Amino acid sequence: MNASGPSILNISCYLFVEINAPEALRDVLHTRADALGLKGTVLIAEEGINLFLAGPAPDVNAWVDALRADQRFASLAPKESWSTEVPFRKLLVKVKPEIIRMNHPTIRPDQSPRAPALPAATLKRWLDQGHDDNGRPVVTLDTRNGFEVDVGAFDGAIDWRITKFSEFPEAVKAHRAELEGKTVVSYCTGGIRCEKAALYLAEQNLGGPVYQLEGGILKYFEEVGGNHYHGDCFVFDERRAVDPGLSPAPHNEALDRH
Template sequence: MQEGPVLNISSYKFVELPDTAQLREQLFERAQALGLKGTVLLAEEGINLFLAGTAEAVRGWVAQLKGDPRFADLDPKESWSEAVPFKKLLVKVKGEIIRMNMPQIRPDRAPRPAAVTPETLSRWLDQGHDDQGRPIAMLDTRNAFEVDYGTFDNAIDWRIHKFTEFPAALAEHKNELMGKTVVSFCTGGIRCEKAAMVLEQQGLDGPIYQLEGGILRYFEYAQGKHYHGSCFVFDQREALDAGLHTPADLQRPASEAHRG
């Protein structure tokens, strides 16, 4: 249901992009012409985007993007707001669309890790185990200050301060995950996709999944069941509740003030 005149979208895709410089110019010009604001990151490994504007403009830009076969299956997550939560438009070329500092982890060149849908995950959490009777380990791959806004009930949180710390934290704590079905999750899916690939390399003895579409997609389908608090987002709205609105009584965690 639409609430507010501004459409906000977020999406990503790991796909080989050898033409990032040319793409950067094209995508910037199209977004600027449509009056959009937000951030689009491009790297050889793919695209990561957060944009806002009128519904017609945003969806028109996405339709043009999907005209490129490499992006034809993009499925942006949508939310609405009263005002545009970005100050300007940025389209940047980066080394990684989500930095991990592990050049051997290239989701654009490998089979995508298995994913669990929000509907299936909600059912597993209802019953307390997966369909094979294995206990579920919900692994939060976000930074500590984000987790403090809200997370899944009984989620594992290694208090990392930046995503580049995740591989070392996993190596230190992987015994916590043995004997369980591991579901890695993050805000929109991009971090937990890379994290799932690292998990697959650790020799765990159970299935490994990423949460399809991350927390924001889960909110769309499960209305926050088995989740407490809100979800931090990287724009001026700060956080969204299970209805994809900024909570009226939003409390900023103490740790947020110290984030790097």
């Protein structure tokens, strides 16, 4: 509980894990969330779960604790932020073909070893010194849609102006020269897109290490603040963006265009 500030807890979380009966899980999770008065979106697929929920902290935590009691989801680690109001209008719990659509069937994080994840503090240190620990140049690769990048991004990040994540594989093929021989750190809002992106990049034999930023921008803000980042982070709820302190962002001109 954030006793000294806003009382509404917002969580975002995903986990790639095999789910054999997503429809049955959908019904259970919807019933629990509805009984607690939570709002937000929960996406379930055979490859895992992706969720954004908000409500009073005890109720949100009770829902998460119940989900973690299922051994498949014991490792869930929600990213938290706070607001004075619930930034969702309703509760949606849906079954989808993918929890993040890439349209690339060979990329199944639930069935593959996880791509190496880079802690926020390590990325900050590398950006501070201008190279990784082996002296190799580091590039940050934004895997989000162009309009999200406009709201805020890492300084000097590679941005291919994709309009949907399913365009990412073709963008890699068209721009691989920008990545070859470098240490590539893919990033996104909360980690889900860059987890799939890092697996795809690793398949491309780019001649250098490939990482995903652990927990995405939101975890980076939580652990090291806004170092080497300009602007805010777009979020898919009525707050529209959060600042590096994880508070609802003040007016951002880029949001007016979308």
